[in-house]
Amino acid sequence: MDFGLDDEQRAIVDTVRTFVTRELYPHEEEVERTNEVSQELAAQIRKRAIEAGLHAANMPAELGGGGLDAVGMTLAERELGKTSYALQWLVARPSNILQACEGDQRDRYLMPAIKGERYDCLAMSEPGAGSDVRSMTTRAVRDGDDYVIDGTKHFISHADKSDFVILFASTGSDEVRGRKVNLITGFLVDLDSPGLTVVPGPHSVSHRGYHHSELVFESCRVPVANRLGEEGHGFDLMGEWLGASRLTVAATSVGRARRVLDMTIRWAADRQQFGQPIGKFQGVSFQLADMVTELEAADLLTLRAAWKLDHGTMTDQDAAMAKVFASETLGRITDRALQIHGGMGLMEELPIERFWRDARVERIWDGTSEIQRHIIGRSLLRPLDA
Incomplete structure (x- = not known):
């Protein structure tokens, strides 16, 4: 190979x-x-x-x-x-x-986004519906040629810098395996639409300058022409998007972990204690060995999933394994890096504390580590009807 x-x-x-x-x-x-x-x-x-x-x-x-x-x-x-x-x-x-x-959506949203004339954000999460997307309460009710949307979305990344939102809302309900679930539909909504308010979200310790917002919909009217796909089939659209998004988290986690590791190797080579570089002590060198080994494994797992996606064979399990392992590897590497840097690792004079803070969110957004493990476990058991 x-x-x-x-x-x-x-x-x-x-x-x-x-x-x-x-x-x-x-x-x-x-x-x-x-x-x-x-x-x-x-x-x-x-x-x-x-x-x-x-x-x-x-x-x-x-x-x-x-x-x-x-x-x-x-x-x-x-x-x-x-x-x-x-x-x-x-x-x-x-x-x-x-x-x-x-149709017209391509001229108003797709092509301007590709040309850099308009920017999108994605709205799925709600205060009461994070990992359980099917339980979202933001509703879109058909009224003639419009949908009337009411509800609140939160943790919407870069909504403050975007022009329109790809919104997912409930448009009804159905019973799936004995459980009542919401039918989800996608919409394209301009962020300056009447009835839509963008509110700054709480301050996050991860990724300063990359803000998240709350979107409050109060009788916001959206034309039927702005519906993305068929009514009730938004969950399928989300499924297609989430695979690529989880690969993005995995890849960016690998890249950031590589930068942190490079910084830490240089620190271990230059920092002197007891008359020699601290990298010569097993307590440090063994940590470096674990860091690079896990990083290479995360990189290969991510590239493998991407290769399978190109060949039409990537499964939800592939994307989930890449996302959970790469994001958790980043967390372990940044934590070890901070420990090797000692007290200076926590000081703002060095970027290590920033990488450490930023790493924490990767295990949460775009599907928590627990959700990824659920996907993996389900994929293993489903062929056995378990």
């Missing part, structure tokens, strides 16, 4: 790595200090990302996107993951779910 990259893949890595180093790294400290990315800086990064051919790299070439396959996107996400989410998000990858747009 050949694990090497071909010339095109190496070019992808080099291009994204150079962009991240030149255009994003220099602004990390400012974002950490201010908890904000200025409009001027955001516009500059977006413009340069478009010029570099990195914008909408995940979208088909025939639509004007970069046309990268899953492996190519994983390699790109791995490099982007090395820096702040608030900065790397500006190298926009429109949600894959927008490819479900039809």
Whole structure:
């Protein structure tokens, strides 16, 4: 089996790595200090990302996107993951779910997103419905040529920087295996729509400058023409999107873990105690050995899932295994890195404490570690009718 990259893949890595180093790294400290990315800086990064051919790299070439396959996107996400989410998000990858747009929706939402003229966010989570998506209470009721939407969404990433939301709401109910569940439908909703209010969410310790918001819908009228797909089939659309999104979390976790490990190796080689580099002590060198071994395993697991996605064989189990292992590996690596750095690891003068804080959310968003394990366990037992 050949694990090497071909010339095109190496070019992808080099291009994204150079962009991240030149255009994003220099602004990390400012974002950490201010908890904000200025409009001027955001516009500059977006413009340069478009010029570099990195914008909408995940979208088909025939639509004007970069046309990268899953492996190519994983390699790109791995490099982007090395820096702040608030900065790397500006190298926009429109949600894959927008490819479900039809008719006029393509002109109003899909194509502007690919061109960098409009930006999307995704709204699924609610105060009372996180992992249990089917229990969402935000409702869309058909009224003539409109749907009237009422309810609240929270933890909606970068809604404050977006133009429209891909919303999932309940449009009825059905009984599945003896349990009453909501039928979910997708909608495209402009964030300036009457009846929709964007409220800043609580402060998060992870990913400063990358904000989340609450979306409050109060008799918000959305045209039927803005429905994404068929009524009641939104859960299927979410399923298609979540696989790619979990690969993104896995890839960015691998990239950030690689950067932390590199910093920690340098620290272990330079930091002197008892007359020698601390890396020579088994208490440190063994931790470094575990860190790099787990990181290589997470990288291969993620690339394997991406390769299977390109070949049409990736399962929910593949994506779940990559997401849970890579995100938890990142958590272990950042924790060990902080321990090796000692007291300085907790000081804001070094970025280690930031990576440590940022790593924690990866085990929660886009499906918690518990949900991923449930998916894996279910996949193992279902063929046996258990």
